Amino acid sequence: MTSRNRLIPVAAILAAAGSVACALAVVRGSDALRERPPAHVALFVTADLRGYLAPCGCSENMRGGIARAAEQIALARRDGLPTLYADSGDSLFHAATVPPEAVPQEERKAKAIAEAMKQMGLVARTSGERDDARGAAFREGLGLPGLAPGEAKVVEANGRAIGFAAGNDADTLRQAARVARKDGAEFVVGLFHGTARAAQQAAQTSEPPLGADAIVVSHAESDLDGETNKLLRGSIPVMQPQNKGRSLLRIDVWFGPRAGPFELLATQQDAQRQLDALDERIALLDKQINLPGLDEPAKQLRRQKLAELTRRRETLATQRAPSGEGRNALSVRFIPLEASLPADRGVEAVLQRYDKDVGLLNLAWAKAHGHDCPAPEANQAAFVGNARCRDCHEEAFPIWEASKHAHAYATLEDKSKQYHLDCIACHVTGWQRPGGVCRIDKVDERKGVGCESCHGPGSLHAEDPSDDNISKGNTPQTCTGCHDPENSPHFDFDAYVRLITGPGHGNSR
């Protein structure tokens, strides 16, 4: 759907609501003296998606997914609210560069993200280095409505002119906002490729003023900085949604009878406190559910409780925003895209087509260009596979075979993700290491998380067994390369290690 097509229903909604007069009296220019009928518009903005279409599913109840974001936007539209969607950049690729073997997958993924954004009715976006990992020409080829720093676009919704202004520093943002105002924008959203701090600095010190009413930034200062939603108050509110598409930003804008500055409405303190308390309880239950070794009935009970709490949270979070009816005001909300939220069917179909294609693309690349693993350097150990360990450590096997590690590759096969380069590294043994797995079409005896995933490559030890040429594997660092905060958010070394040890294997615990 193009933005032009999408605007037709907005006019239709106005007509249906009997506000034909206001549909005709589109206000262009900021004539402060002319009275305008009040209006309400919802803006949704994504930023810093980092090439995430959906969470991996490594843990229960993972946040995120572009299909869930799409459904939130669709729901607002179905409610009859004039709604626009924009993206502030750093969204198409995971990183600013793509290794050669990942090029087919990452390009296909960027296409899927672009397809999803078009379905969501994207009206404007700007880009950062995570959008140009395959060059500007590739990005432009995706056909998204892109804005370079300094450029602006004005879109009408509910008879109001909303401007999107792109910038990557104070000068370009100011220039873009000026263009937007000249084109009649009554409310200007800055799409800023830079950090929240830089945007706030620009808002505070820019002379002449920036001319934006709100700024959405895409570029987190660090991975940690990108973990949380941010709203910096000030002369111009600056917003940064949680990265990897885990939260969706919603800005409600109310237009009063006269042009003038927009007041940022206070969030409802009570509702926010209740939300925080629910969040805490949800996080705790979530941790309990993911505790390894919990039996199924106990898990089931907690899942029910969690579902109930999540429903309550949703009701609370999706309550009508505090209203700015009758004056120039905006309210800001970050919608956490919890696993319990519904997904848009059309965008889900985009994801399914991506999944189907990417396995074939990666396999074809591996067959045409794949390299076997490099040979180990002199005195460097190589991975040799479980069979060698079994020759001397048969007693450790029953415990390992009963653990989830033994089935880690099968988990990917069940989900048809075994050829995804996003997934394979932690679900096989020795990814990209001598004697390990270096191409997805040759996994052979390295399927699953084998002995050497924790004890390290064992060729030297198998040749000449001793306790100083093999790792004991008994430190948290042994695990956290795979059990990282994203893929194993509830990881606890003592609790987890108990589940992989037992009689015959590390019975010291």
Ligand code: HEC
């Ligand atoms: C950085 C390492 C890492 C990557 C990359 C990774 N996983 Fe995982 N995955 C894990 C870990 C660790 C667990 C176990 C988490 C836990 O139980 O705490 C896991 C568990 C899972 C499970 C749950 C299995 C079960 O028994 O319930 C699924 C499904 C899964 N991963 C699928 C995927 C898919 C699909 C991808 C790619 C999109 C992927 N993983 C990428 C590390 C990873």
Ligand code: HEC
């Ligand atoms: C040829 C027989 C043999 C093979 C093959 C073998 N081991 Fe061992 N392994 C031993 C012996 C013997 C010891 C005890 C060495 C000692 O205490 O000096 C040992 C000790 C260990 C230890 C304990 C080290 C410590 O610090 O206490 C680990 C862990 C281990 N092996 C893992 C492996 C793994 C993983 C493999 C497969 C890659 C493997 N072994 C293959 C014979 C073998």
Ligand code: HEC
């Ligand atoms: C090479 C990556 C990797 C390493 C290293 C690793 N794990 Fe895992 N672990 C996984 C994956 C992947 C899964 C999920 C397997 C599945 O179900 O498909 C998993 C699952 C588990 C589970 C089961 C969790 C559950 O939900 O039941 C436990 C327990 C566990 N790991 C403990 C550990 C401990 C302790 C260490 C370190 C001593 C460790 N793992 C090291 C990848 C790894």
Ligand code: HEC
């Ligand atoms: C998920 C990580 C992990 C995997 C996979 C794993 N181990 Fe271990 N292994 C450990 C840890 C942790 C210890 C030490 C436990 C402790 O401190 O008591 C250990 C201890 C050992 C020891 C020391 C002697 C003993 O039993 O205490 C041997 C031998 C051993 N493992 C062999 C194996 C073999 C063989 C496999 C594959 C079948 C394997 N391990 C798979 C983590 C792992």
